[in-house]
Amino acid sequence: MQLSQQIIEIYLKLEGLLLDSIGKAIGSGSNVTKDTLEKWQASLYRELSSLQNYQLRLIMQAAKKVNPKMRSMIREMATDQARITTKEIQQVLPELEGIPFTDSTNTKQALMTLDLEAMTRLEMMNATMLKQSSSIYLEIITQASAEFVNGAITLEEALVKTAAKWSENGMPALIDRRGAKWSTEAYVNMVVKNTQKNVADKIQNARFDDYDVDLVGVSSHAGSRPTHLDYQGRIYSRSGKSKKYPPLSSTSYGKIDGIVTGINCNHRLYVYIEGVSVQRYHPYNKKESIAKYKESQRQRLLERNIRKAKHQFSMLQSMEVDENYLKDARRRITYRQAQMRQFINQTGRTRRYNREQIVET
Structure with missing residues (x-):
């Protein structure tokens, strides 16, 4: 569990660093007028290559930390699952001689498959994050410029609005076959939990096969x-x-x-x-079980909303926007925390403060 949380935190920190690097590169746009807009845009387009190189280094640094942790997590979980499953089998079949875990061809094959699946997912996530970082950078410039030219708002207001939207959505780490975008938080959690599930399932089944269960x-x-x-x-x-x-x-x-x-x-x-x-x-009882499930899903949604608000604040800080925009971002965090308190008071569930945090960048 400690390794899995470390993997998640590395990617959450990476997402924050990527969003903040975009905000810092774009800036507040406070001194840009409609007459100087094209010059401002051209300067940002020229900076894209430098931004991409910087973001690639960030992603490679994260991968260097994550990959060995993922492999270690898989092996630790595999050893624990094999021990638990073997013990359970021997309790009901004490006379049966099985194959030791370390000698099992089934478990060795399962570990090879688990490693390959996990590393493939991580590599795909890294590539998607790099590509989407550039897309977000360009889309913020394009969308904010269009709103500035066509609306009665300043460029700074347009940038704050557009950047807030992207920090709310999160950095896409996967675009699935349906075209749906998975945020880094959603996808890395899915990868880690799916890997854990696969380890437990494949190793347990390998031991079941070893003992003909x-x-x-x-x-x-x-x-x-x-x-x-x-x-x-x-x-x-x-x-x-x-x-x-x-x-x-x-x-x-x-x-x-x-x-x-x-x-x-x-x-x-x-x-x-x-x-x-x-x-x-x-x-x-089906009715009671469904009610508890809905409560757990509502709490997870509120936790995500708090984290999104904190990412917005961090990205706007990196843009060095006017203090009034930061005050609005702080109020958004406070409001969403109040929603959580109300939910906890109503349901009596346990509040998980660690799930509301973003990793400091």
Whole structure:
């Protein structure tokens, strides 16, 4: 968990550095008039190459820190998951001799696959962030200039408005097949959590294969994702050959939003040997579980909104805009923090202050 948080924080800091570098390069535009606008634009276009080189160095520095941490996280989690799964199997099948984790071909193959998948995602994220940084720089210049020329506002006002929008949206780290843009925060969290899920799933299945385990149970908990409610707390057959229990493939298991394997899903599989194991979990009340899930999603939204407001303030600071704009940005942070306090008071949930922070740049 410590390594995963370090990876997330490195990328959140990188996002802040990239946004701030854009703000610093563009400046406040406070002295620009309509007569000098083209000259101002031309000077910024000439600076794009220097900005790109600087941002590339920032990204390479981040990658140099992240890549070994990701590999270490994968191996630490793999070792822990193998130990836990092996212990659970041996508790119900003490007479069975299995293959040691370090000698298992299945786990070695799983680790190779996990490394390749994780590094590919990180490389794709780095390339997207570099490309999108340049796009944001140019779009801020273009959009602010258009509003300045066509509207009754100063260039500084237009720049503040446009920069605030981009800092609110976040730095895109992925553009998916549908054309949707994933912010750095959203995507790096997805990459880390998806990697953790893949490690747990692949290593557990590798050990199941080492011991020829077929029947598995799915855990259950309150606040489960609504689409997982009908699958939790039940017994399944991994092979699908059981005549008594349904195949695991009949569930959403294996999908990116599926039971056990889904992002932010807290379900897990456990060994089930008929006649030996005791079924540990049973389905929860559906109505209560859905209500808890909705509360958790609302809290995550409020946390993201607070962080976005803090990024706005930081970017405007780097632009050295007028103090009045900074005061507005501070008020936005205060307002969103008040929304969180009201939500916590109403629901009795625990406030997670660390999730509201941005990493200082």
